[in-house]
Amino acid sequence: MPTAEQIxxxxxRYIGLLAKGSADDIAAxxxxxxxxxxxxxxxxxxxxxxxxxxxxxVENAEKDCELVTLRVAGNEAAFQFRLTVKxxxxxxxIEPIDVMAFDEDGKVAAMKAYWSAENVSxx
Amino acid sequence: MPTAEQIxxxxxRYIGLLAKGSADDIAAxxxxxxxxxxxxxxxxxxxxxxxxxxxxxVENAEKDCELVTLRVAGNEAAFQFRLTVKxxxxxxxIEPIDVMAFDEDGKVAAMKAYWSAENVSxx
Numbered sequence: 001m002p003t004a005e006q007i008x009x010x011x012x013r014y015i016g017l018l019a020k021g022s023a024d025d026i027a028a029x030x031x032x033x034x035x036x037x038x039x040x041x042x043x044x045x046x047x048x049x050x051x052x053x054x055x056x057x058v059e060n061a062e063k064d065c066e067l068v069t070l071r072v073a074g075n076e077a078a079f080q081f082r083l084t085v086k087x088x089x090x091x092x093x094i095e096p097i098d099v100m101a102f103d104e105d106g107k108v109a110a111m112k113a114y115w116s117a118e119n120v121s122x123x
Numbered sequence: 124m125p126t127a128e129q130i131x132x133x134x135x136r137y138i139g140l141l142a143k144g145s146a147d148d149i150a151a152x153x154x155x156x157x158x159x160x161x162x163x164x165x166x167x168x169x170x171x172x173x174x175x176x177x178x179x180x181v182e183n184a185e186k187d188c189e190l191v192t193l194r195v196a197g198n199e200a201a202f203q204f205r206l207t208v209k210x211x212x213x214x215x216x217i218e219p220i221d222v223m224a225f226d227e228d229g230k231v232a233a234m235k236a237y238w239s240a241e242n243v244s245x246x
Contacts, residue, residue: 004239041197069192069203071220071237074164078220078237080192080203097194097201099222099237114194114201114222116127 002106004072010106011070011077018083019065027052031107038113039096062086068095076101084123091123125229127195133229134193134200141206142188150175154230161236162219185209191218199224207246214246 002010010029017026027048030036036045036054045054068080080097096115103109125133133152140149150171153159159168159177168177191203203220219238226232 039196040199069220071239071242073162073237073239076163076235076237078201078222080220097192097203097220099201112199114196114199116194116196119194 001075001104002102006106007072007075007077007100007102008070010102010108011072011079011100012067014100014108015065015067015081018081019063023052023056023059026055029108030111031103031105031109034107034109034111036111036113038098038111039115040112058085062091075103086123092120093123094120124198124227125225129229130195130198130200130223130225131193133225133231134195134202134223135190137223137231138188138190138202138204141204142186146175146179146182149178152231153234154226154228154232157230157232157234159234159236161221161234162238163235181208185214198226209246215243216246217243 014029030048030051032048034048034051036051045051064084066082068082070079078097078099082093082095084093085091094115096113096119099112100108101110137152153171153174155171157171157174159174168174187207189205191205193202201220201222205216205218207216208214217238219236219242222235223231224233
């Protein structure tokens with residue numbers, strides 16, 4: 001199983017890729033049969049191809065992303081971050097708490113994102 | 124299913140009871156067959172009686188507890204909080220991120236606490 005350092009590294013890489021990476025780069029962090037539920041209560045995207053599609057929706061937007069808090073425990077991580085998506089003169093800021101479970105190869109096996117409209121603000 | 128307001132109320136009640144409530148009070152927030160994994164990767168406490176036993180270990184300590192961040196999504200909540208446990212002239216501060224899933228009656232069906240020794244500091 002991955003060490004706490006490997007899990008933390010992957011979370012930091014994810015945050016960096018959310019800002020500046022491609023949907024392919026992000027999808028490569030996930031296991032083949034991984035699941036993404038973002039937000040929790042919404043559609044569950046199953047498998048790397050569906051996950052790639054999910055991230056491709058905002059791939060070309062101008063974004064910034066900052067890790068706020070990270071907790072690693074067992075083979076999982078919970079972390080709060082701040083994602084800024086710019087659009088013309090404005091844009092939006094969203095501040096979710098995400099949870100990721102990791103498989104034995106250190107790939108993300110499941111991601112769940114906790115946020116609602118309350119956690120989105122305008123720039 | 125519980126509303127977002129009901130879920131938020133229960134999280135606030137949990138934080139208050141962690142500071143000043145009894146193990147019985149806290150266990151009453153949980154469903155009969157609920158599970159608690161605190162920290163993630165450790166033993167899973169199954170059922171309200173086992174959960175009561177888990178909380179009774181620190182029931183009589185002098186504590187303070189403060190909610191830092193709360194995210195409610197679907198039938199779940201993720202929240203960061205700061206628990207201070209006093210002991211003589213010293214004590215410790217622990218800052219986990221917890222995730223709770225709620226059942227149709229608004230009881231906590233599952234709790235997972237994300238923290239490690241890195242997130243504990245001395246007073």
